[in-house]
């Protein structure tokens with residue numbers, strides 16, 4: 375057997391501790407698969423005294439993870455600290471600078487600095503592996519980078535944030551508000567104390583930027599992702615979605631469009647019969663549309679120590695076995711420049727929920743403004759509010775009522791302009807709700 379492969383693990387939290395355990399537990403298989411003994415020789419974390427349930431006997435402890443990254447005791451650094459800047463970035467840069475392979479689960483770091491880090495890895499002739507950075511335990515990075523090279527991919531989209539899917543699932547099944555479900559998610563440990571990053575879509579955007587680059591061979595463009603979260607979704611939207619044959623999911627979507635690639639994160643109506651609509655709770659899913667294989671959907675756990683360690687350990691085995699592959703599937707010099715398609719040019723169906731004054735002619739006024747922008751309506755549903763009905767069961771009350779429109783394909787620019795005109799006409803009692811429809 376060739377030389378053993380020595381790992382330095384920086385960060386011993388949820389994922390790091392699970393990785394240390396899994397490497398020990400799967401030692402025989404890892405060695406059989408790679409032809410090398412794989413073992414953790416060094417670790418670093420902030421608090422040396424914390425009991426992590428790990429046997430660290432014979433493993434060198436580093437207070438400073440950058441010292442670990444430069445240590446002669448390790449061949450590969452496994453960065454599991456997290457965050458796009460600070461210690462995580464310093465560790466990865468130091469490791470690549472010292473000619474060591476890097477395995478990381480850090481989507482924020484990859485999304486913001488992936489191109490520079492991939493270049494540094496290339497120059498050093500070492501690997502930069504990041505399977506766990508998108509969709510946790512689902513092997514989507516490998517699928518896109520290696521498994522689908524014979525395909526032209528037209529779209530990749532998915533449920534990439536378990537917290538949001540958990541909240542939307544409970545809102546739908548139990549008719550609860552966003553705020554109530556978020557509170558429960560926090561109590562159960564599915565959401566952070568500051569949930570902004572998850573519920574406002576930024577975490578999904580980071581993962582999407584990574585998947586876009588892998589799917590289309592383009593330079594990472596995290597700043598080019600249009601991002602909208604789920605905090606404005608109301609129970610009524612989920613009820614309407616059900617009646618109309620849809621479910622609402624927070625999707626990250628990357629798609630070839632005229633003039634470039636759309637990257638967008640937003641609450642989305644998906645047909646209830648679609649594979650992605652069946653994915654409930656904290657589970658993640660990614661669907662790829664490709665010319666040869668058609669539609670491919672991978673479903674699985676997007677988070678959790680063991681599931682994420684599964685992806686990290688797969689990367690460790692790949693790197694140990696060699697040879698070194700380009701981080702994003704092709705040398706950085708051969709990646710296409712990112713070519714953004716702005717959201718205003720997005721074309722698709724829309725669910726629009728207006729809250730209008732219950733007066734004669736309002737629906738006709740709305741339809742006229744839509745027609746002026748060449749927006750065709752597939753359906754229009756008017757609901758009388760309970761308050762209005764109780765006050766005046768036979769006639770109109772003047773109270774605000776929901777008016778729901780489903781459009782055929784239209785551009786976002788035209789939809790926004792029509793909504794501005796409807797607002798200027800004084801027809802709206804509240805800001806409109808707009809949810810894009812993603813068809814199969």
Ligand SMILES: NC(=O)c1ccc[n+]([C@@H]2O[C@H](COP(=O)([O-])OP(=O)(O)OC[C@H]3O[C@@H](n4cnc5c(N)ncnc54)[C@H](OP(=O)(O)O)[C@@H]3O)[C@@H](O)[C@H]2O)c1
Pocket residue numbers: 384385386387388389390418419420421422424437438439453454455456457461479480481482506507510676677678679682
């Ligand atoms: N958790 C998941 O389900 C999941 C899923 C996919 C990807 N990821 C990614 O995996 C990475 C790790 O996530 P996690 O959930 O395991 O985070 P975590 O539980 O918060 O663990 C972070 C670890 O980093 C250590 N750390 C922080 N600052 C440090 C420093 N300056 N020097 C040395 N160690 C430092 C902490 O030390 P102490 O323990 O001593 O405080 C802790 O052990 C992140 O990039 C995350 O996005 C996580």
